[in-house]
Amino acid sequence: MDITLQNVEYRYQANTPFERLAIEDVSIDLPAGTFLALIGHTGSGKSTVLQHLNALIKPTKGTVKIGDTTITPNKKQKNLKHVRQRVGIVFQFPEHQLFEETVEKDICFGPMNFGVSEQEAKARARRAIQQVGLSEEILLKSPFELSGGQMRRVAIAGVLAMEPDVIVLDEPTAGLDPRGRQDIMNMFASLHQERNLSTVLVTHSMEDASRYADQIAIMHNGKVERKGTPAEIFSNPERLLELGLDVPEVVNLQHKLESAFGRKFAKTCLSMEDLAEEAMKLLKGGDSL
Amino acid sequence: MNELVRLQDISFQYDEEADYALKGVSFSIYEGEWLAIVGHNGSGKSTLAKLLNGLQYAQEGTISVDGMLLSEDTVWEVRKKIGMVFQNPDNQFVGTTVQDDVAFGLENHGVAREEMVDRVRHSLEKVKMDQFLDQEPHHLSGGQKQRVAIAGVIALRPNLIILDEATSMLDPRGREEVLDTVRELKQDHQMTVISITHDLEEAAKADRIIVMNKGKLYREGSPAEIFQMDEELVQLGLDIPFPVKMSKLFKEKGIPLTKYHLTEEELVNELWTSHSKM
Numbered sequence: 229m230d231i232t233l234q235n236v237e238y239r240y241q242a243n244t245p246f247e248r249l250a251i252e253d254v255s256i257d258l259p260a261g262t263f264l265a266l267i268g269h270t271g272s273g274k275s276t277v278l279q280h281l282n283a284l285i286k287p288t289k290g291t292v293k294i295g296d297t298t299i300t301p302n303k304k305q306k307n308l309k310h311v312r313q314r315v316g317i318v319f320q321f322p323e324h325q326l327f328e329e330t331v332e333k334d335i336c337f338g339p340m341n342f343g344v345s346e347q348e349a350k351a352r353a354r355r356a357i358q359q360v361g362l363s364e365e366i367l368l369k370s371p372f373e374l375s376g377g378q379m380r381r382v383a384i385a386g387v388l389a390m391e392p393d394v395i396v397l398d399e400p401t402a403g404l405d406p407r408g409r410q411d412i413m414n415m416f417a418s419l420h421q422e423r424n425l426s427t428v429l430v431t432h433s434m435e436d437a438s439r440y441a442d443q444i445a446i447m448h449n450g451k452v453e454r455k456g457t458p459a460e461i462f463s464n465p466e467r468l469l470e471l472g473l474d475v476p477e478v479v480n481l482q483h484k485l486e487s488a489f490g491r492k493f494a495k496t497c498l499s500m501e502d503l504a505e506e507a508m509k510l511l512k513g514g515d516s517l
Numbered sequence: 518m519n520e521l522v523r524l525q526d527i528s529f530q531y532d533e534e535a536d537y538a539l540k541g542v543s544f545s546i547y548e549g550e551w552l553a554i555v556g557h558n559g560s561g562k563s564t565l566a567k568l569l570n571g572l573q574y575a576q577e578g579t580i581s582v583d584g585m586l587l588s589e590d591t592v593w594e595v596r597k598k599i600g601m602v603f604q605n606p607d608n609q610f611v612g613t614t615v616q617d618d619v620a621f622g623l624e625n626h627g628v629a630r631e632e633m634v635d636r637v638r639h640s641l642e643k644v645k646m647d648q649f650l651d652q653e654p655h656h657l658s659g660g661q662k663q664r665v666a667i668a669g670v671i672a673l674r675p676n677l678i679i680l681d682e683a684t685s686m687l688d689p690r691g692r693e694e695v696l697d698t699v700r701e702l703k704q705d706h707q708m709t710v711i712s713i714t715h716d717l718e719e720a721a722k723a724d725r726i727i728v729m730n731k732g733k734l735y736r737e738g739s740p741a742e743i744f745q746m747d748e749e750l751v752q753l754g755l756d757i758p759f760p761v762k763m764s765k766l767f768k769e770k771g772i773p774l775t776k777y778h779l780t781e782e783e784l785v786n787e788l789w790t791s792h793s794k795m
Contacts, residue, residue, distance in 0.1 A: 269688065269690065270658060270659070270688045270690070270691070271658075321686075375558060375559055376558055377558055402685070402686060403604065403682070403685045403686055404558070404715075405557045405558045405715045405754055405755070406557075406715060406717070406754065406755055406756035407557060407754040407755075407756075408557075408558060408754075432688050432689050472690065474689055477759040477781075478759075480781070481759075481760075481763060481781050481784075481785070484781055484782070484785045485785055485788065488785045488786075488788075488789045489789065489792070500762060500763060500766055501766070503763070504763070504766045504767060504770055507767070507788070508770055508772075510792075511772060511788065511791075511792050
């Protein structure tokens with residue numbers, strides 16, 4: 229399913245003294261199967277963009293297209309259930325939203341809310357719990373006796389059980405330990421590949437953005453500052469640094485090596501292996517300095 | 518260095534049937550040091566913090582703080598010496614304004630009003646939040662909220678401040694704000710800092726690191742010593758700081774580095790020096 233945002237503007241509490249412009253002139257294309265990373269400071273408008281992706285809010289200007297549904301400022305939308313079912317959002321710290329007596333009930337809640345039968349919902353819960361790398365036995369436990377990392381996975385399973393076409397992840401690894409972070413990101417990467425699940429990742433980690441995304445959009449002051457592939461975005465790190473954003477460690481080190489040696493590398497390296505190769509050429513001093 | 522805290526053979530389980538959250542842990546904390554405690558989720562790090570502050574009591578072993586044995590009788594004295602900053606900025610803001618929040622702890626300790634006003638102002642200056650005295654918490658960023666939490670802690674003039682994953686819910690900017698604040702406090706007031714963290718770049722800047730694994734003290738040493746452990750760290754569910762990974766890669770490719778570097782600057786320096794000799 230494709231999603232398109234066209235010149236979207238959103239004002240919180242429009243036409244009141246508290247009106248605040250959150251995003252402006254935002255255009256983003258999400259063809260089916262894309263992996264997009266959305267980057268920017270807290271307050272840059274990322275979360276507002278994210279809420280448009282499954283019509284939680286309606287633009288105050290511009291158009292949002294989600295599959296066959298078009299959402300415009302003035303049109304009243306009656307039934308958005310099918311949209312919400314197809315675009316699953318994993319909010320920050322999703323484990324805070326767990327509430328049921330058992331893990332199984334918690335995972336089944338979403339699908340059953342959308343009219344899926346209990347039997348089918350339970351089958352989906354079993355599939356979802358495996359997809360997030362937990363064993364079926366956990367289904368009968370209370371979500372509150374699980375570890376933080378397990379709770380996070382259960383919450384994600386609840387979204388996967390809706391069987392969405394698009395999954396939106398708001399800082400899915402925040403607060404996890406290094407292994408937990410890597411496991412969760414690898415899980416999303418394989419879901420993306422195996423099921424062609426469109427993925428939108430809101431993150432502060434430039435490493436994750438450059439490793440997993442095929443497109444990156446940088447948000448700044450409510451606008452899309454830049455869009456491009458990781459190589460395009462990170463080949464010009466100066467602008468990111470000006471915006472007070474980080475660049476991947478690899479890019480940063482390349483930058484430092486370049487200024488120490490007074491020479492530019494042939495390309496921007498996005499992996500450690502690449503950087504080591506390029507740096508070796510420099511160190512062996514093939515061509516003269 | 519003076520010993521500030523000593524843990525002796527500490528064992529703890531949350532309930533009798535559960536596995537030990539901590540088993541036979543002993544170590545000391547010295548005045549004026551920055552000690553990082555690292556370990557995977559569930560390794561016992563946060564349990565340690567709870568025991569140090571008397572939020573839980575160990576079934577076995579003893580903890581002494583500044584020469585005083587920690588028990589239910591001394592816990593209020595001990596808490597004056599040890600301040601804690603927790604993970605979630607939204608769960609530890611109790612006042613309706615920034616200054617009320619800092620005053621809360623002082624009120625609890627029965628500090629006189631004149632002195633309280635003075636200490637509130639002073640602590641908020643230290644964390645650079647004195648422009649926000651009457652702001653409500655929801656107007657603040659996560660980093661600002663954590664700095665207010667720190668102000669609340671230092672207003673009580675503790676000898677030791679424990680950061681229990683205090684930066685893990687913050688964005689990179691908020692994380693830097695908080696760490697810079699703590700570094701300044703440590704420097705200007707010889708504060709002792711324990712940082713329980715997953716952030717290895719942060720741990721690399723500590724004076725000393727303790728690695729916890731499955732409730733036991735697995736290893737203790739300087740950052741340089743700990744990060745030479747290399748793949749062993751990964752097996753413990755931890756990571757290796759980026760400069761160390763790159764150093765390793767260069768060594769594998771035949772660059773004779775003298776060691777695995779903990780900072781990019783050191784690494785770039787040695788590469789540059791070794792290159793000019795070639």
